[in-house]
Amino acid sequence: MTPLLSVKDIRKTYGSHIGCTDVSFDLYPGEVMGIVGESGSGKSTLLSCLAGHLEPDQGAVNFDTRDRGLIDTVQMSEPERRMLSRTDWAFVHQHARDGLRMGVSAGGNVGERLMAVGDRHYGDIRSKAVDWLERVEISETRVDDRPSTFSGGMQQRLQIARNLVTGPRLVFMDEPTGGLDVSVQARLLDLLRGLVRDMGLSAIIVTHDLAVVRLLADRLMVMKSGRVVETGLTDQVLDDPQHEYSQLLVSSVLQV
Amino acid sequence: MIELQNVSKTFTLHNQGSAVINVMSDVSLSIKAGECVALTGASGAGKSTLMRMIYGNYSTQAGKLLVNGVDVASAEPREVITLRRETLGYVSQFLRVVPRVPTLEVVCEPLLMIGQSRDTAEARAKELLTQLNIPERLWGLSPTTFSGGEQQRVNIARGFVHTYPAMLLDEPTASLDARNRAVVLSLIQEAKARGAAIVGIFHDEEARSAVCDREIDVTTFSPVAA
Numbered sequence: 001m002t003p004l005l006s007v008k009d010i011r012k013t014y015g016s017h018i019g020c021t022d023v024s025f026d027l028y029p030g031e032v033m034g035i036v037g038e039s040g041s042g043k044s045t046l047l048s049c050l051a052g053h054l055e056p057d058q059g060a061v062n063f064d065t066r067d068r069g070l071i072d073t074v075q076m077s078e079p080e081r082r083m084l085s086r087t088d089w090a091f092v093h094q095h096a097r098d099g100l101r102m103g104v105s106a107g108g109n110v111g112e113r114l115m116a117v118g119d120r121h122y123g124d125i126r127s128k129a130v131d132w133l134e135r136v137e138i139s140e141t142r143v144d145d146r147p148s149t150f151s152g153g154m155q156q157r158l159q160i161a162r163n164l165v166t167g168p169r170l171v172f173m174d175e176p177t178g179g180l181d182v183s184v185q186a187r188l189l190d191l192l193r194g195l196v197r198d199m200g201l202s203a204i205i206v207t208h209d210l211a212v213v214r215l216l217a218d219r220l221m222v223m224k225s226g227r228v229v230e231t232g233l234t235d236q237v238l239d240d241p242q243h244e245y246s247q248l249l250v251s252s253v254l255q256v
Numbered sequence: 257m258i259e260l261q262n263v264s265k266t267f268t269l270h271n272q273g274s275a276v277i278n279v280m281s282d283v284s285l286s287i288k289a290g291e292c293v294a295l296t297g298a299s300g301a302g303k304s305t306l307m308r309m310i311y312g313n314y315s316t317q318a319g320k321l322l323v324n325g326v327d328v329a330s331a332e333p334r335e336v337i338t339l340r341r342e343t344l345g346y347v348s349q350f351l352r353v354v355p356r357v358p359t360l361e362v363v364c365e366p367l368l369m370i371g372q373s374r375d376t377a378e379a380r381a382k383e384l385l386t387q388l389n390i391p392e393r394l395w396g397l398s399p400t401t402f403s404g405g406e407q408q409r410v411n412i413a414r415g416f417v418h419t420y421p422a423m424l425l426d427e428p429t430a431s432l433d434a435r436n437r438a439v440v441l442s443l444i445q446e447a448k449a450r451g452a453a454i455v456g457i458f459h460d461e462e463a464r465s466a467v468c469d470r471e472i473d474v475t476t477f478s479p480v481a482a
Contacts, residue, residue, distance in 0.1 A: 028334050031333075113267055151384060187356060189354055197368065197369065218333055219333035230316075239308070240308075240313070242268070242315060243270075244270035244271065245272055247270050251271065
């Protein structure tokens with residue numbers, strides 16, 4: 001089986017400071033991988049390098065494109081990479097306002113991505129947008145409202161709809177439930193789980209919340225000071241961590 | 257179906273003075289299709305640990321742990337996940353679910369994961385919930401608010417909804433009343449009859465003698481006793 005994403009030896013430094021280094025892994029279709037670690041461990045830097053938001057100093061991020069097979073996206077031209085991030089890739093930001101256009105209606109936010117890949121029939125775009133709003137549990141009556149009038153949880157769900165409407169194969173998520181209250185978090189997690197299962201998505205989720213990865217991720221990567229210290233099956237890493245830092249991380253979670 | 261070859265397990269506690277605990281060493285055993293084996297031994301002897309190792313939940317330091325030909329000790333995460341989806345079921349003592357998800361959905365999920373249609377999954381889930389005496393008015397509610405016994409029965413329904421060829425049962429009859437215990441025992445018998453290999457922990461001796469073909473005392477695996 002060809003991996004969907006094959007990452008080779010990624011390194012990114014900020015001057016003399018290491019952002020992340022020596023990161024290599026393969027992600028297969030339908031797999032969900034979590035990246036955990038404390039603040040400053042390099043997990044967001046790594047995600048930005050993978051998603052093409054930051055240029056790594058070295059290494060390759062090979063993606064299995066539909067027409068040409070495995071291609072190194074770091075070496076791709078900017079227009080090609082943009083096309084990829086509008087079609088086969090999606091990026092869910094921690095703060096919904098970074099991933100949404102706040103001055104455009106909810107329907108417009110979802111429809112914009114469809115127009116970017118060539119849809120032109122307004123009626124179709126609108127009905128697809130409404131369909132997706134319903135899938136993320138936003139009522140049709142809100143389709144013409146701006147996201148600035150939405151609650152935080154609704155904005156996050158709208159961002160997810162906007163990202164998934166074009167049927168991506170790989171979703172990058174940066175703290176998708178951060179900053180939301182727990183009841184909204186549970187709802188969002190349930191929604192994401194269903195979407196991942198039904199659409200056969202692959203995803204890379206960066207979070208510091210171990211409960212989130214336990215529910216969503218098949219496998220886990222633990223980072224510390226820019227390096228990967230442990231990888232493996234999610235429940236194995238959480239229930240029987242081998243590395244000193246992973247043990248500390250797992251044992252530091254407060255019990256409710 | 258399930259075969260262990262010279263398996264060893266240690267825990268190293270880095271944050272507690274790097275204490276090393278040898279839990280078991282050089283364990284070899286095998287369980288055939290259609291056989292039900294009980295793990296016995298005092299609390300702390302390593303019954304659950306062994307079971308979790310077979311499930312891939314705990315790492316294994318040495319040896320091979322074959323389930324349907326897949327070595328769980330060395331397989332890639334995606335191989336273990338496929339194995340768990342299709343071949344190896346696990347009923348733990350505690351129900352762990354996403355809050356807010358209705359009971360029927362919780363029980364359907366294993367079938368939906370292997371690509372069965374929603375209709376088939378729901379029909380099978382309803383059949384099991386009825387058999388396990390979960391009243392229909394609770395099916396649309398999240399099991400997180402259920403009583404202990406109800407939660408355990410939901411857990412069992414989820415564990416038996418797919419006909420796994422190999423199953424691990426961690427005290428499936430604890431905290432159940434006589435009527436429900438009988439239902440669970442008959443589910444185990446059915447699974448055996450269709451050829452499932454089962455490893456179980458049963459503190460309830462009556463249940464153990466009713467379904468198990470033989471017992472394995474894990475105390476003998478401990479390197480301290482040897």
